Amino acid sequence: MAEALELAKRAGDGTRPNPRVGAILVKGGKIVGAGYHRKAGLPHAEVEAIERAGIKAKGAKLFVTMEPCSTHGRTPPCTDRIVASGIREVIYGAGDVDRRNAGGAGRILARKKIRVVKGILREECEKLNEDYRHWTTKKEPWVILKLAMTMDGYLVVPGRRWVTGEAARAEVQGLRAGCDAILVGAETVRKDNPQLTVRKAFRHSAEC
Structure with a gap:
């Protein structure tokens, strides 16, 4: 099996x-x-x-x-x-x-x-x-919550674009590739203007 x-x-x-x-x-x-x-x-x-x-x-x-x-x-x-x-x-x-x-x-x-x-x-x-x-x-969507946070509980670190490493960001692309849609908060849109795309060579692209 x-x-x-x-x-x-x-x-x-x-x-x-x-x-x-x-x-x-x-x-x-x-x-x-x-x-x-x-x-x-x-x-x-x-x-x-x-x-x-x-x-x-x-x-x-x-x-x-x-x-x-x-x-x-x-x-x-x-x-x-x-x-x-x-x-x-x-x-x-x-x-x-x-x-x-x-x-x-x-x-x-x-x-x-x-x-x-x-x-x-x-x-x-x-x-x-x-x-x-x-x-x-x-008959409800399957929802995955993705949260990036430092070891001491911060979501944002002044002067740094990301709080995660390259390996973690690559894993996020894999999660996105398996999803049909991506939802983010308004503050993320205002501050980061995210692309909400799959930026690695995965088969399936999510829609925002």
Whole structure:
């Protein structure tokens, strides 16, 4: 499952509004297929792993970070492809909080005599998609607060443009790259006239 988690992280924020998901197929103690969901509308992680495994998927175990989808969306249900491929066991980390899919995979696969194990590295798998889970269950934006402060509690140091170092500022660019919007206070606008852009080579630019 740890391998599948690392695969899921490769997608970054490109899967929105879908979750980040990684999957691997194991047969005879070896990985025979692997994949991750890259973008909404493209194949899900399970399907990508199955396609890469080919005929080796038959009789294999599928490890996937999230419960496979069981309804039609932009793509067909992953459960259909799992059944058709001959996979004998599905092990997933986090359940899907989308009501259309929640619990569906377990019921469908059980009827097809496919063993299902859930909750493996559940906390890590849930944390990977905490923004997706928050939005899906609450319909509220996922908010990240960024605060720069000196060790002795100052927000501004006279004569210095920044109170943070280069490494911290680079990390902020990474945070911005994963956000859809940036909000700042009026005083920040008046004093700093910030660009509110992603100034490093990240894939996704936030909007102010």
